[in-house]
Amino acid sequence: MAKLPFRLGAHPINWVGEDVKEHGDDTTYERILDDMAALGLRGTEMGRKYPADPAVLREELSRRGLQLVSQWKSVLFSDPAYRKEELEAYRRHAAFLKEMGAEVISTCEIGGSLHFDPRRTPHEKEVLRLDDAGWESLAEGLNEAGVIAREYGLKLTYHHHGGTVVEQGHEIDRLLEMTDPALVHLLFDTGHAYYGGADPLSVLQKHYDRIAYVHLKDIRPQVLEEARMEGADFITCIRKGVFTVPGDGCIDFAPIVGELAARGYGGWAMLEGEQDPAAHPPYDYAKQALLYLEGLIDRKEGIA
Secondary structure (H helix, E strand, C coil), X not given: CCCCCCEEEECHHHCCCCCCCCCCXXXXXXXXXXXXXXXXXXXXXXXXXXXXXXXXXXXXXXXXXXXXXXXXXXXXXXXXXXXXXXXXXXXXXXXXXXXXXXXXXXXXXXXXXXXCCCCCCCCCCCCCCCCHHHHHHHHHXXXXXXXXXXXXXXXXXXXXXXCCCCCXXXXXXXXXXXXXXXXXXXXXXXXXXXXXXXXXXXHHHHHHHHXXXXXXXXXXXXXXXXXXXXXXXXXXXXXHCCEECCXXXXXXXXXXXXXXXXXXXXXXXXXXXXXXXXXXXXXXXXXXXXXXXXXXXXXXXXXX
């Protein structure tokens, strides 16, 4: 793993689901952190099973040689009525991550989302795409949040995400066009790019200058195709097993890792699988993904 050109960690979502609560719900944070340390990983995102007390969390991470890299932050900036309270919550979030030594804030707009927007009702079936006013409000809110992040020495990294209003390639483009490059950066997620209908490599090449954080996730195309034919929503797709770790799906990571290396990307990249750990043992899948990524480094047509 020392040969990888960027810092590599793993998201605890491989062990315990965030959106699908039954996935790995009986798994302890000690098991997750022990597995990460045994794999030789050095970074992790915050997970719902981790200790909330910063002192306890810092001790648990430190004795395993792990660093807290980031934590997801949902925002509802597309509705101006929520702006003040959302920015106050963002400041608290930034203060916690600063205390933990993190560098980036994984940030995602939940307005319009079928599953995450608190204003939605259970009988609704589709993501509500933003109108022009919603886009303007979202961009303004993100720029303001970016100022807060910068005050704490952090970067706001926007997570384009399945089942949300910034999911498809043209929505990523629009978000970045409408926000300040000095304040709003991109969390490039290979799996979510593919899920949203974009070519991950193309997204990486087009927006590299805005990228400050990376999630490495793969896709099972046959599962995605079947789910789309059934009209399955995002959470159902996770339950069906649409996501997996790099090397186990259809995405070719050789040019992606090659591009990151060639451009000198030195930030964090997180292994993600987001699948049922009972059917797909997290340690084994993470180890398999590490071997796959290391193999790309050694291939003449890859990075070496």
